[in-house]
Amino acid sequence: MVRHVDEMQVIARPERFDVFYQREYRAVVGLAYALSGSRLAAEDLAQEAFMTAHQHWEKVGMYESPGAWVRRVVSNKSVSLYRRRAAEARALARVALDRQIALPQLASNDAEFWQAVRSLPRRQAQAIALHYLEDRSVADVAAILGCTESTARVHLHKGRKNLAGRLGVSE
DSSP: OOOEETTEEBOSSOOOHHHHHHHHHHHHHHHHHHHHSOHHHHHHHHHHHHHHHHHTHHHHTTBSOHHHHHHHHHHHHHHHHHHHHHHHHHHHHHHHHHOOOOOOOOOGGGHHHHHHHHTSOHHHHHHHIIIIISOOOHHHHHHHHTSOHHHHHHHHHHHHHHHHHHHTOOO
């Protein structure tokens, strides 16, 4: 018995959803990644599509190609995600144009230094920036980073040592 429903052919007996999910998941995430450009967004899009398929599995599972249906859902959701991101970007741009935030002045001759800071492990870079750019005390750095003062000192010490090596200066 074959009949057309929502442009998809219906079959007599669907496969189990878990079998379908395991077979299709990787490819559907790949499609979502290609459409969204973000691994996290791709996984979210795929999960939403599979969750919708699972909720309607009695109907979707009867389609001749439930994988095509899930891919259509991912495609549609990726367009919605793109539109939402574009709207958010436009809103952020409007806010930025309305209010220019004064950034701390980084001297042009400091560019190499700050590039080296950005290449440090995350916590070391944060500690160095807070301590030297914002002139924060070790106690302030520790409070901001949510660690003890001794840990903040370690991050600063290792950061200075790594910077010296990267910049070719002696400590």
